[in-house]
Amino acid sequence: MEDRAPVPSPHAAKDVTEHVGYRLKRTSAALRSAMDKALREHDLTVPQYSCLELLDEQPGLSNADLARGTFVTRQSANVVLRGLKDAGLITRPATTDHGRALPVHLTPAGQERLHAARSVVYAIEERMIKSIPARRLTALLADLDTMAAALDE
Structure with a gap:
């Protein structure tokens, strides 16, 4: 086996x-875990909440915009959007008059679910940021x- 110089x-x-x-990943994992737990009460996943x-x-x-904004692939965003649409939280047309992008909108039920979920997510963020000056x-x-x-x- 060959000797390797240490990497500084x-x-x-x-x-x-x-x-x-490592610290960023640990913090991200802790935030995700807290959000997963809190959002379960609202029948949402973190990517679904982020989309809302x-x-x-x-x-x-569009799906592509939402994928970028929620840090998932387009394919994953499609799965997320399908779940939100099946739950009646968003509307998404089957076709569009121009271009290929299908615009997504919240339904009144989506607005209500977001409002309820936002309070628990914001409480988590507040708990996190209160830990620093x-x-x-x-x-x-x-x-x-x-x-x-x-x-x-």
């Missing part, structure tokens, strides 16, 4: 649990955006 760490860390990527939020802010988004939140959000942009290049 991007910053001082005694083990993998001190790496930024996006559609509330931007009615008429309020004066650091703006900088944290900016740093997270900067890190994401560095990887998008």
Whole structure:
């Protein structure tokens, strides 16, 4: 077996649990777990809830837009949208007058379900951000955006 030179760490860390990527993933997993549990009470998954939020802010988004906005593939977004449509929470035409994109809209039942679910999701986010000093939140959000942009290049 050939000797390999050690790969230098991007910053001082005694083990993998001190790496930024590990901490981000741990936080993401904790948030997802809390949201999964809370949204079960509202008969929603995290991707379904995310779609409802996006559609509330931007009615008429397409499957591709929703896939990008919820960080899933187009195929997965189709499954999510099918579930929401079967539950009567969204409308989506079978055809469109122009282009290929089928605009998606919330139904009144979708608005109601979103409103109820939003309160539990926002409570989770509030619990999470209360754990850090309020004066650091703006900088944290900016740093997270900067890190994401560095990887998008």
